[in-house]
Amino acid sequence: MHRLKPDVDIVGNLLETVLEARPDSTFIQSLLFQYRERGGLSKKQLEGLYHKATRIDTIPPNKLSTLEAIIKRKPTRYKSALPQATPLYKKDGDTGHMLEALLVKYPQHKRILFLKAKYDNNETLSVTESEELKKFYKMLH
Numbered sequence: 415m416h417r418l419k420p421d422v423d424i425v426g427n428l429l430e431t432v433l434e435a436r437p438d439s440t441f442i443q444s445l446l447f448q449y450r451e452r453g454g455l456s457k458k459q460l461e462g463l464y465h466k467a468t469r470i471d472t473i474p475p476n477k478l479s480t481l482e483a484i485i486k487r488k489p490t491r492y493k494s495a496l497p498q499a500t501p502l503y504k505k506d507g508d509t510g511h512m513l514e515a516l517l518v519k520y521p522q523h524k525r526i527l528f529l530k531a532k533y534d535n536n537e538t539l540s541v542t543e544s545e546e547l548k549k550f551y552k553m554l555h
Contacts, residue, residue, distance in 0.1 A: 424480045425449060425460070428467055435470045442466060457488040503536040509544065512551045519554055526550065 429446045436442060445463055449455055455463070464481050467473050513530045520526060529547055532539060539547070 424477055425455065425463070425484065428463060428473065428477055428481055431473055432463065432467050432470060435472060436466070439466070457485060457490065460485045460488070501536075503538065505533070505536070509533060509539065509547065512547055516547075516550055516554060 426449060429442060429449055433439065433442050433446060441462065445455060445459055448459070460481065464478065464485060467478060467481065510533060513526065513533055516523065516526045517530060525546070529539065529543060532543070
């Protein structure tokens, strides 16, 4: 984090002051640990610190307003909505039409019944199977 005056650390000072006032607060202890380890806090964590610090009377208002300015300067991240679920396999209308036409003419044809079962189970037909289907359809017409 790039600071204009590196010797002035408002967030660190506020964390220590709040921890002195409330030594049993595990939230502030974890924030202080994370601040020391990573060098900064997220916007939500800073907002939590601000709400805790406003309840302590010994903290001067100018430090609270500086913390509020730091919070406002941080970007707000929004979660986008999930995209619409699309089916993994999209049935080919031509293949279905050819299979139906062939089954009307030859309802007991084993190979066509096999291809129809694959088509109905949303399995992709291989190139050779689709070529075979087209060949059967040409023979029909």
